[in-house]
Amino acid sequence: MYKHILIPTDGTPIAEKAVAAGIEFARDNGAKVTLFTAVPEYEVPGEGKVMAHQVISLAEHARRSERKAHEVLAAG
Numbered sequence: 001m002y003k004h005i006l007i008p009t010d011g012t013p014i015a016e017k018a019v020a021a022g023i024e025f026a027r028d029n030g031a032k033v034t035l036f037t038a039v040p041e042y043e044v045p046g047e048g049k050v051m052a053h054q055v056i057s058l059a060e061h062a063r064r065s066e067r068k069a070h071e072v073l074a075a076g
Contacts, residue, residue: 011072
């Protein structure tokens with residue numbers, strides 16, 4: 001019936017229950033699983049953030065986003 005199931009997660013306890021249920025469903029149906037998480041896109045800092053020195057680079061945002069995504073998906 002199902003061959004490949006996409007399971008989104010944000011790492012919250014309720015999402016982890018959904019991940020476990022999705023994996024069990026996939027196992028029962030012989031389907032592959034792909035876990036997915038989204039991270040916020042980079043926001044160009046406004047003048048206030050620049051003046052307050054609260055700016056991170058696009059590269060640093062990418063590093064932080066990747067680290068967060070790995071943390072969320074490693075739990076699944």
